[in-house]
Amino acid sequence: MKDISLSIASPAAASPLQKAGAALTACAILSSIIAAFGAGTSNPLLFFFLITGLFISGGIFYSIPYFKAQAGIKNDGIMQNSLSSRGAIAWGIAILMTGFYIILYWFPYYLEGLIRTMDPLSMMLRNKASDQWFLYGAFYTLAVLIMGMRFIAKYKFSRYHIIRTISVMFFQLGFAFLLPAFLLKLNQPEFYFSYFWPLKYSYLFPNDIDYLIQSGNLGVFMVFWGLVMTFIATPVLTYNFGKRWYCSWVCGCGALAETLGDPYRQNSDKSLKAWKIERWMVHSVLVFITLTTALLWLNSWKSGTILGDASGLFSQWYGFLIGSVFSGVIGTGFYPIMGSRVWCRFGCPMAAILGLFQRFKSKFRITTNGGQCISCGNCSTYCEMGIDVRAYAQKGENIIRASCVGCGVCSSVCPRGVLKLENLEEEGRFIPYIRHEDKK
Amino acid sequence: MNIVIIGNGITGITCARNVRKLDSNASITVISGETEHFFSRTALMYIYMGHMKFEHTKPYEDWFWKKNRINLIKAYVKSLNSKDKTLHFDNGESIAYDKLIIACGSVPNKFGWPGENLHGVQGLYSIQDLEQMERNTKNISSAVIIGGGLIGIEMAEMLHSRKIEVKMLVRENFYWGNILPREEAQLIGKHISAHGIDLQLNTELKEIISDDQNRVKGVLTNKGEQFECQFVGLTAGVKPNIGFLEKHELETERGILINEYFETSIPHIYAAGDCAQFRNPKPGEPAIEQLWYTGKMQAETLARTICGDKSAYNRGIWFNSAKFFDLEYQTYGQILPEINDQQKSFYWEHPNGKHAFRANYSSKDESISGFNFIGIRFRQIIAEEWIREHKTIGFVIQNLKKGWFDPEFSKAFYNDISHSYLQSLKSGNEE
Numbered sequence: 001m002k003d004i005s006l007s008i009a010s011p012a013a014a015s016p017l018q019k020a021g022a023a024l025t026a027c028a029i030l031s032s033i034i035a036a037f038g039a040g041t042s043n044p045l046l047f048f049f050l051i052t053g054l055f056i057s058g059g060i061f062y063s064i065p066y067f068k069a070q071a072g073i074k075n076d077g078i079m080q081n082s083l084s085s086r087g088a089i090a091w092g093i094a095i096l097m098t099g100f101y102i103i104l105y106w107f108p109y110y111l112e113g114l115i116r117t118m119d120p121l122s123m124m125l126r127n128k129a130s131d132q133w134f135l136y137g138a139f140y141t142l143a144v145l146i147m148g149m150r151f152i153a154k155y156k157f158s159r160y161h162i163i164r165t166i167s168v169m170f171f172q173l174g175f176a177f178l179l180p181a182f183l184l185k186l187n188q189p190e191f192y193f194s195y196f197w198p199l200k201y202s203y204l205f206p207n208d209i210d211y212l213i214q215s216g217n218l219g220v221f222m223v224f225w226g227l228v229m230t231f232i233a234t235p236v237l238t239y240n241f242g243k244r245w246y247c248s249w250v251c252g253c254g255a256l257a258e259t260l261g262d263p264y265r266q267n268s269d270k271s272l273k274a275w276k277i278e279r280w281m282v283h284s285v286l287v288f289i290t291l292t293t294a295l296l297w298l299n300s301w302k303s304g305t306i307l308g309d310a311s312g313l314f315s316q317w318y319g320f321l322i323g324s325v326f327s328g329v330i331g332t333g334f335y336p337i338m339g340s341r342v343w344c345r346f347g348c349p350m351a352a353i354l355g356l357f358q359r360f361k362s363k364f365r366i367t368t369n370g371g372q373c374i375s376c377g378n379c380s381t382y383c384e385m386g387i388d389v390r391a392y393a394q395k396g397e398n399i400i401r402a403s404c405v406g407c408g409v410c411s412s413v414c415p416r417g418v419l420k421l422e423n424l425e426e427e428g429r430f431i432p433y434i435r436h437e438d439k440k
Numbered sequence: 441m442n443i444v445i446i447g448n449g450i451t452g453i454t455c456a457r458n459v460r461k462l463d464s465n466a467s468i469t470v471i472s473g474e475t476e477h478f479f480s481r482t483a484l485m486y487i488y489m490g491h492m493k494f495e496h497t498k499p500y501e502d503w504f505w506k507k508n509r510i511n512l513i514k515a516y517v518k519s520l521n522s523k524d525k526t527l528h529f530d531n532g533e534s535i536a537y538d539k540l541i542i543a544c545g546s547v548p549n550k551f552g553w554p555g556e557n558l559h560g561v562q563g564l565y566s567i568q569d570l571e572q573m574e575r576n577t578k579n580i581s582s583a584v585i586i587g588g589g590l591i592g593i594e595m596a597e598m599l600h601s602r603k604i605e606v607k608m609l610v611r612e613n614f615y616w617g618n619i620l621p622r623e624e625a626q627l628i629g630k631h632i633s634a635h636g637i638d639l640q641l642n643t644e645l646k647e648i649i650s651d652d653q654n655r656v657k658g659v660l661t662n663k664g665e666q667f668e669c670q671f672v673g674l675t676a677g678v679k680p681n682i683g684f685l686e687k688h689e690l691e692t693e694r695g696i697l698i699n700e701y702f703e704t705s706i707p708h709i710y711a712a713g714d715c716a717q718f719r720n721p722k723p724g725e726p727a728i729e730q731l732w733y734t735g736k737m738q739a740e741t742l743a744r745t746i747c748g749d750k751s752a753y754n755r756g757i758w759f760n761s762a763k764f765f766d767l768e769y770q771t772y773g774q775i776l777p778e779i780n781d782q783q784k785s786f787y788w789e790h791p792n793g794k795h796a797f798r799a800n801y802s803s804k805d806e807s808i809s810g811f812n813f814i815g816i817r818f819r820q821i822i823a824e825e826w827i828r829e830h831k832t833i834g835f836v837i838q839n840l841k842k843g844w845f846d847p848e849f850s851k852a853f854y855n856d857i858s859h860s861y862l863q864s865l866k867s868g869n870e871e
């Protein structure tokens with residue numbers, strides 16, 4: 001049968017406030033381009049305030065209608081809107097974002113003017129001129145904060161969403177942006193306390209550890225912190241709360257996906273085939289990074305004799321392929337086309353480890369409420385990880401999947417209140433609901 | 441065994457799937473004139489509102505049917521010949537069966553209102569209805585909905601999402617007043633009004649008025665009021681879709697008559713779901729069950745019988761759920777609009793008008809008989825267990841936390857409820 005939605009006219013247009021918000025954001029992008037072409041070098045402060053001011057006011061205007069509306073699910077028109085349903089606007093944004101990443105990684109000199117607009121902020125925070133990574137960090141954090149505000153407005157009926165969004169905004173701003181900058185100012189190593197091996201793979205590489213230890217007491221603490229988080233905190237927290245404690249409460253990649261990526265969450269692929277590809281890919285990355293780490297240690301133990309420079313090359317390639325291309329260009333640039341968690345789902349080795357714990361040794365599950373599911377499909381549609389939640393719910397089974405980041409949106413959009421994220425006893429979490437009358 | 445099923449709704453499909461699970465050799469064919477693949481009728485509103493596309497409402501991927509060897513035929517069954525056990529389609533083809541399952545669902549009720557066949561007047565049941573509604577509501581500004589039930593409120597929400605002004609004509613004193621106790625009905629009525637829907641209570645449709653092109657231009661009510669509109673939604677319930685059986689000897693009344701094994705008056709023909717009517721319904725239970733849940737449960741039982749394990753239908757403790765704009769509603773056990781003289785009822789409502797709780801119990805032994813939850817999610821197994829085990833109202837109120845199913849970090853109301861209950865005991869004693 002033909003695709004019914006094609007015959008559907010677009011719903012009533014977005015409110016004037018939202019149009020104004022979109023226009024302001026467009027102006028912010030335009031100003032950034034003008035700045036990049038050189039204007040930012042001559043007038044850094046002016047362009048800094050212009051760009052951030054426009055982005056922030058755009059975000060505020062865009063969010064006001066959500067704050068004013070009756071609390072509840074706000075998904076009207078998503079499938080008919082070009083932005084959120086892979087229309088021309090979505091492709092435009094995807095090209096813009098991907099282009100930004102490509103220039104950022106490989107041709108940063110084209111961004112010179114834009115980088116200079118961040119000098120005043122960079123000097124203030126780190127006593128150091130801005131560079132492309134500082135610019136990226138600033139934009140990234142700004143996106144999380146602005147779109148985080150929008151997310152809170154949109155899901156204002158749910159304290160779970162409000163609290164976890166404040167949490168990711170806090171960790172992004174504090175631990176991934178301000179603290180590392182401040183450490184630089186104090187002449188300490190630039191360290192990210194909210195990232196651990198294997199996501200921040202180099203934190204367990206011999207070179208990084210040597211460097212940290214040599215840099216003093218704080219450096220030693222950083223090494224200690226990294227080890228504790230990877231080997232103790234990760235399993236313990238994941239056992240008690242599921243992978244969500246990291247993926248949708250702390251992690252910066254998750255933060256961007258949940259905020260900037262929220263308008264695109266429905267574009268994740270839910271097919272069985274996608275699930276197969278996902279498992280292959282994400283576990284391959286995990287094996288790859290574990291192997292790399294092991295090799296590097298072996299090499300350093302034998303003082304570089306067995307591998308020569310090969311192990312270094314290995315890690316460089318990993319950094320390029322996974323660290324840059326995958327997590328940045330595809331992971332974020334393709335949001336509007338492939339959904340918001342492409343990286344988290346197909347590429348993140350941290351997600352792979354957390355997922356294995358969650359699937360096999362954890363108290364976390366999404367409980368299905370008896371036989372209440374009406375198979376409507378809202379949960380599956382809005383799962384950013386591409387989990388076919390309905391397939392479990394309609395059978396009365398709990399949802400226990402390695403990839404679930406515990407964002408809780410499936411539970412929010414379910415019109416029958418069927419789903420609840422919770423941490424209960426490990427025992428019995430796989431037992432499905434059976435009607436009392438059918439028990440024999 | 442050659443099993444043929446008419447209807448690929450939840451009933452027909454659940455039957456097909458369960459037969460396949462129990463019998464890997466049976467030949468299974470499902471016929472439907474509506475869509476090629478099973479989709480979720482309950483999600484029709486979300487397609488219109490743009491929350492989902494049609495493809496999202498399909499609970500199984502398209503490869504599923506072939507993999508499970510369930511043959512699908514897209515055609516309307518025009519007639520049934522039970523002597524040589526064949527079905528004839530509108531496209532001239534036919535098919536033979538050993539066992540026939542009729543699960544042909546419903547169609548919207550029409551009551552012979554003047555003007556009910558005008559352009560712009562319709563019900564909402566099938567995907568074709570939805571496509572028609574899409575055409576009928578293009579560029580219009582106001583609509584009237586007849587009937588204050590569940591499909592009516594969904595239609596109101598759909599139209600509202602396109603910024604179309606909506607009036608609902610409701611025959612009762614309150615929204616859904618034939619099902620809900622007065623307090624809940626009022627609370628929901630207020631919520632609906634807060635969303636900008638104009639509820640016209642105690643109002644019935646008298647006539648739908650036409651313009652000179654045979655299109656609706658307004659409605660006339662029994663109170664003599666006239667409302668202008670370009671669309672009329674008829675949502676005064678549904679009835680079994682058994683027109684194609686009209687001339688057949690198969691015994692029907694409102695629906696296809698069946699016993700508790702889903703057997704019709706003719707051997708090897710079964711009926712279930714929205715289209716079936718129990719000859720002897722259990723006391724207090726309806727003869728026709730028109731729900732997603734009941735369709736599914738009926739089909740599961742019927743599949744067992746078909747595969748040789750003859751099983752009587754037992755639908756267990758009643759439950760249902762719905763959503764009125766942003767208000768979720770769950771009910772367990774039996775809650776009628778009015779209690780009888782052997783019952784008592786405890787009702788609690790949050791001052792913000794968005795959460796409510798009701799428990800009905802026996803005035804003799806205080807055992808619980810039913811719950812309503814509004815704006816509160818509650819565990820089905822707990823609610824059912826308490827009803828089945830005749831727990832007392834006191835026990836229930838004390839243990840509400842056990843069944844609480846609201847998302848983590850949300851404000852829980854079980855303490856407020858138990859407070860209010862103790863208060864009501866005190867004031868009751870003083871009287």
Ligand SMILES: Cc1cc2nc3c(=O)[nH]c(=O)nc-3n(C[C@H](O)[C@H](O)[C@H](O)COP(=O)(O)OP(=O)(O)OC[C@H]3O[C@@H](n4cnc5c(N)ncnc54)[C@H](O)[C@@H]3O)c2cc1C
Nearest residue numbers: 447449450451472473474516517544545713714730731732
């Ligand atoms: C808008 C809407 C919302 C609803 N929401 C809820 C809800 O939230 N909860 C709930 O419990 N229930 C709900 N319901 C009711 C629920 O959807 C129905 O009870 C259920 O779908 C009935 O399933 P069924 O399989 O018996 O019939 P159907 O789903 O009607 O399936 C029957 C199929 O058979 C086909 N058919 C009929 N005659 C022929 C023929 N002669 N030849 C070939 N094919 C034929 C029909 O076209 C149809 O596709 C809702 C219904 C609607 C319309």
Ligand code: SF4
Nearest residue numbers: 383404405407408410
């Ligand atoms: S299953 Fe639910 S909680 Fe888990 S990722 Fe998907 S939408 Fe989020």
Ligand code: SF4
Nearest residue numbers: 373374376377379414
């Ligand atoms: S959203 Fe709720 S009712 Fe709909 S399919 Fe998912 S679990 Fe079932």
